[in-house]
Amino acid sequence: MIRVVIAEDQKMLRGALTSLLKLEDDIEVVAEAADGLAAWDAIMEYQPDVCLLDIEMPSMSGLEIAEKLKQENHLSKVIIVTTFARPGYLQKAIDTQVDGYLLKEEPIDFLIEAIRSVKNGERVLSTDLAAALFLKEVNPLTEREMDVLRLAKKGMTTREIVKALYLTDGTVRNYLSSAIQKLEVTTRQQAIEKAKNKGWI
Template identity: 65%
Template sequence: MIRIVIAEDQHMLRGAFASLLQLEDDIEIVAQVSDGHEALSMIEACKPDLCLLDIEMPGLTGLEVAAAIRRGGLTCKIMIVTTFARPGYLQQAMSAAVDAYLLKDEPIEFLVEAIRKVMQGKRVVSPYLADSLFAHEDNPLTEREQEVLRMAAEGDSTRVIAGKLYLTTGTVRNYLSSAIQKLEVETRHHAISKARDRGWI
């Protein structure tokens, strides 16, 4: 029996995954959770064979949960199931040594087959995303530029960012300006969007 924890913040989708997967004779859903912290707690408590993680969840993202599982030496197989066909996310998932990365619009049969392949020690990536593995694009942003962009993305003003990082507002503006130039866009909003799309922040 393949014991699975499902972590998905959309209630209807989480329920649909559970209902469809439990129709399989060799699959048992041991827990369903809606955020990353719950996911990690249940994985540690239930010791499932496999966890199905959404990327964008409250608390911890699916990628952060995956990294914590690997750091903790847990043997749980990791499958990311997401709506996001972003090369940056896929690269981060591969760096976290996940076992599968699937798009949510795949047929349920593909998901079931992927689960069984992963349990056999294989790695599975949605066919649509496979080409992205070979289109790796290096992150041009420095750690500080990423940090400043992340804070701007959360709605912090230049003054607030400066206060939190113990920098002058001019220095923060310089970091934002540098990020905008490197990403070849015109505004901080475009920079945030592009950096997120690439999985750089």
Template identity: 55%
Template sequence: MRLVIAEDQGMLRGALAQLLEMEDDIEVIGQTGNGRDAVELIKKQTPDLLIADIEMPGMTGLEVAEEIKRSCSSCKVVIVTTFARPGYLERAMKAGASGYILKDEPINNLIAHLRLINNGGRFISPELATAFYFAKENPLTEREQDVLRQAYSGCGTQQIADHFHLTRGTVRNYLSTAIQKMDAHSRQEAAKKAKDNGWI
């Protein structure tokens, strides 16, 4: 199988590539630490599989998975993460990811999962599946998530309004509703709670 690795920690990316290259049936044809570059690599190299971290500059692993689904690429996406956030798993599944695996899995297990996925299977680390099963449902609408995501990045009301071409009043209403739903006292607290659950 031909694969691309997208992981912003250079040492981890290099070590993973070396270990995978030791397998006779695996060829690492591209590596990057940037999500946007990962999308370009996939267009150029047409790999069978992408191993992607969630937290990356350019685009997150989840955004890359969503872009690959939109482009109808045959490349299968495997999210490898340290985060057991139910909202992240939900987004990954909606984006068509074939695997969602914890980074602390032994390398032999990871390789076995990659082979399974390459052959048409799917795999979710059991701890992640359990966290998802017992998680609360996301109460936020898509627009509330968008607005909280901007607030989490430090944007003020006017900046958020300009970004989404909304009025300040509309943005304040979205923020107010989101704060109530998150049982928070401020937009920052609401954004942090949403982030901790993987909803933004």
């Protein structure tokens, strides 16, 4: 029996996935979670064979969970399920060595077979995502510029970012200005949107 934890913040989709997987004789959904922290707790409690994780969830993303599991040498396999074919996300997933990376538009049969394949030690990638790998853009932002944009994305003011990163006001403004220039946009908000859409923050 393949024991699965499903983490998906959209209730209807999570319920549908659970119902469909329960129809399979060799798959058991041991827990469902609506956000990253609940997913982490469920994984620690149930020790599933496969974790089915949405990429964008409140409190912790699917990729952050995958990174933590890798750091702890956890045996659970990870399949990231996403709406986004963003090269930046895909590259992060590959760097984290997740076991599967699937688009939500895939047929349910594809997902079920992916769970079985991943349990058997194989890697699975949606066909459409393979093309995204070849279109991979190099991220022009430095680690610090990404840090500043991530905090700005959370709605922090320049002053709050200064305190959070222990930097001076001028340094934070320089990072923001540099990020805006590199991303070829004109405002902080546009820089956040572009970096987010590319999967860089």
